[in-house]
Amino acid sequence: MSTATTSPLRCWAEIDLAAFERNLKRIQAALPARMRYVAVVKADAYGHGMPQIVRRLMQSGVDCFAVANVTEAADIRHMGAGWPILVLSPLLPQEDHFVVEYDLTATVSTLGECERLNALGQANGCRIKVHLKIDTGMGRLGIWHRDAPALLTQIQAMPALQLEGVYTHFSSADSDTQFTEVQRERFLRALQSERGLAESLLIHADNSAGIDTLSNDSPYNAVRIGLLQFGVPPYPKSALGRVAVEPIFSFHTRIGLIKDLPGGTDISYARTHQLKRDSRIAVLTAGYGDGVPLELSNRGSVLIHAQRCPILGRVTMDQTIVDVTDCPSAQIGDPVVLIGKDGAHEITTTEFSEQAQTIPWETLCSVTKRVTRVYVGSREL
Structure with a gap:
């Protein structure tokens, strides 16, 4: 077996099939x-x-x-x-x-x-x-x-x-x-x-x-x-909008690199963000080539160790930079939540879409083929 097939996932989406089945029952009952x-x-x-x-x-x-x-x-x-x-x-x-x-x-x-x-x-x-x-x-x-x-x-x-x-x-x-x-x-x-x-x-x-x-x-x-x-x-x-459905989709990546940079450093393409303080930044192993919209540049956030960490600078094709200065426990290889829950915090598909100035339909359809879908929570068929 090759190393590529055994290495940790760099970016993946989890689909909760048990929640999906519960949603179907609730919709049908309504x-x-x-x-x-x-x-x-x-x-x-x-x-x-x-x-x-x-x-x-x-x-x-x-x-x-x-x-x-x-x-x-x-x-x-x-x-x-x-x-x-x-x-x-x-x-x-x-x-x-x-x-x-x-x-x-x-x-x-x-x-x-x-x-x-x-x-x-x-x-x-x-x-x-x-x-x-x-x-x-x-x-x-x-x-x-x-x-x-x-x-x-x-x-x-x-x-x-x-x-x-x-x-x-x-x-x-x-x-x-x-x-x-x-x-x-x-x-x-x-x-x-x-x-x-x-x-x-x-x-x-x-x-x-x-x-x-x-x-x-x-x-x-x-x-x-x-x-x-x-x-x-x-x-x-809407009438069915009041049905108590559960989100079945979550979107994840990992920290690929952590580094310290001095205040005043420009971040990413076109230098659209400048650090206001000495900062610790993390480079995530996902970008717009995976489905992280360019529109989240300098406006979106992610969850790391149940803390919100802001996206800094322009999202790139394969990486996204976030500020982990206030998340000192963050380490290389740690999982990062782009959409979903982490502890008491949650970034919903709707919030993610609004931050990206788009709609949930486009968000879900834009998560690319190189993002592995992992199915959890249901019996094998």
């Missing part, structure tokens, strides 16, 4: 019996590792998986037959055949896409499952809401298409409740022309950031759950 759970696992399950996460979701009995593209969908299909898999992004024409090969559900927004897939189904002697996306104000995917009733009628007249769902996406669920209501009204109005849709289709408008459709008198019967299942409530004021 959903009405008629509300189906669409588990969003795109971008390698938000950086947590798709195989390990998807296996637990399959065991928990979620109703459907949602991914960004056919490559992600194929990975899930190889893990289990029969699971509904919704591809959220548009298909390239060269990818259409994968819908048949892997038994996927496509998102459609235009008549052209529908005609393409209908021809594919006819050529293969099968019906292609689709969800129609309706653009109610996001300005991204989806048929414009005023044109949706006509396209719904056209889809249902195509012999090789099987309409299985209709959905939309809110642009400002976290910040503009008034416009979210406008979008919701547009969506419901687009569905009015097709009575009884909710009885046979998945009707979903909300994700875990903006869910407000848990009442039994609404036509919605599915919800897309992404960030919440990983223990990060996107917006606590």
Whole structure:
């Protein structure tokens, strides 16, 4: 065995699968019996590792998986037959055949896409499952809401298409409740022309950031759950945001070097920080090449021996410099918490993201492949 495979990890993320399983149970308990759970696992399950996460979701009995593209969908299909898999992004024409090969559900927004897939189904002697996306104000995917009733009628007249769902996406669920209501009204109005849709289709408008459709008198019967299942409530004021989930992700590195420097010394590239006193600095074995954002330069902090230590100067590709003058017990090789708990202190994914002037979704997806994922807290499958 090589030295590289036996040396301590320089930078790693711990994924608590036991906490993940508890989160799933709590979310499922909060959903009405008629509300189906669409588990969003795109971008390698938000950086947590798709195989390990998807296996637990399959065991928990979620109703459907949602991914960004056919490559992600194929990975899930190889893990289990029969699971509904919704591809959220548009298909390239060269990818259409994968819908048949892997038994996927496509998102459609235009008549052209529908005609393409209908021809594919006819050529293969099968019906292609689709969800129609309706653009109610996001300005991204989806048929414009005023044109949706006509396209719904056209889809249902195509012999090789099987309409299985209709959905939309809110642009400002976290910040503009008034416009979210406008979008919701547009969506419901687009569905009015097709009575009884909710009885046979998945009707979903909300994700875990903006869910407000848990009442039994609404036509919605599915919800897309992404960030919440990983223990990060996107917006606590939402209905599911009040579910007591636990963070399952923590981010760690080590001290690679400790040295003393005199006051007045400039730190890191572009000399953006100057020491105001004689200082003891630690060089950490992680940088933006691992997922420590450049925006944390001179503003973020880490936990060492349960003490907060500020980041000094510009974060570099492979190292980050922190001040350990007030943490005299720090030693080379010591673990450092970038996200997570250390004693009584904690740096949450939300705090880390706010300090980096970004959002938790990007934070989790930006932890790079060279960061080893370590899975803890659950039975072996």
